[in-house]
Structures are given as C-alpha cells and as structure tokens.
Amino acid sequence: MAAQHREDGPNPLVRVCSLLNKHGAKYLVAGGHACILHGMVRTTEDVDILVEESDENYAKVIAALAEMEDGAAAELVPADIRNNVVVKIADEVEVDVSRRAWVVTFAEAIPQALATEVDKVRIPYLGLADLIRSKQTYREQDRADLLRLQHLEARKSSSV
Numbered sequence: 001m002a003a004q005h006r007e008d009g010p011n012p013l014v015r016v017c018s019l020l021n022k023h024g025a026k027y028l029v030a031g032g033h034a035c036i037l038h039g040m041v042r043t044t045e046d047v048d049i050l051v052e053e054s055d056e057n058y059a060k061v062i063a064a065l066a067e068m069e070d071g072a073a074a075e076l077v078p079a080d081i082r083n084n085v086v087v088k089i090a091d092e093v094e095v096d097v098s099r100r101a102w103v104v105t106f107a108e109a110i111p112q113a114l115a116t117e118v119d120k121v122r123i124p125y126l127g128l129a130d131l132i133r134s135k136q137t138y139r140e141q142d143r144a145d146l147l148r149l150q151h152l153e154a155r156k157s158s159s160v
Helices: 012-022 031-037 055-065 078-082 106-112 128-134 140-158
Strands: 027-030 047-051 086-090 094-098 114-118 121-125
Touching: 012 027, 012 047, 012 055, 012 114, 012 121, 027 031, 027 106, 031 047, 031 121, 031 128, 031 140, 047 055, 047 106, 055 078, 055 094, 106 128, 128 140
Parallel strands: 027 121, 047 094
Antiparallel strands: 027 047, 086 094, 114 121
8 A cells, every 4th residue: 555645744644553563552543544545535634543452552552642742642541541432632643542443342353454564664454344334323424434435345345
C-alpha cells in the first residue's frame, strides 16, 4: 500500500503506529484508515485504534501516545481506557483509543487481522469482515462506509 505523504508533515497513521510499535502495544487500526487500507477512497482526520483489553497494554498505549508533540496522553492512566469504550486523545494527531469498534473486540478481530507496511512501519488493521461489523452503527458516515465496504467485499468474493 503506498504511503500518502502530507505537505505539512509525516503521515499521521505512520506516526501513531510507529510509536505504538516502539512500545510493543497490541492494537489494530480501525475506522477510516482501515477503510483506506482496504482500498477505499476516503478521507479521515483522526486515527482510530482498537486495543487489547489489559491494563498492561493500556499502559503501553498511553506511554506510546504520550510521546506525541503535546504529551496529552501522559495525563491518562490505564483505568481511563478500561472504564471508557473510547478515549479521544487530541495531540499532533487525534487518536481515538477504543476497547470496542462498535461490537468488535481486539480478541475477536486479531485472528482475521491484516497488516501492511508503510514507510517501513508495520500497520496492523481490521480484516474486512470485522471492519464491516464495526461500521454497522447509527452514524451517517459509518452507514456510508458500510455500503462501500460491502460493495468492496462483493467485488473481492466475485473475483476469487
């Protein structure tokens, strides 16, 4: 998958994943960036990650994201992630840290997860079936993504 370079700095997805990888965090990219990694044309402002549910992993995620420019994640503790479905971290990159991507957990998704490399950074992301499940929400953008992902899935299965 080709990297999309921004004129104003490095790819936000690569930045977030490089920090998470450096700290050994267990995560999968979800949301808009996962749609893009599956070949959908889409824009997104934030990076959504689905994380393994353990205090040890939450601590790794916090330590990694605390290295961003403003250090906003440094104020968090593992209980903040444990006690909330989504924690939004507004820093040089806005990151939504989730224990669930709608109904999908990390434990459910990891067996079907995919990975790619962008700018020499490994990027693990939701497999197509789990991404589709994660988009079956009430949000208008998710409904639009869902239709496009289902079309993508139908094209993939008809070409097999």
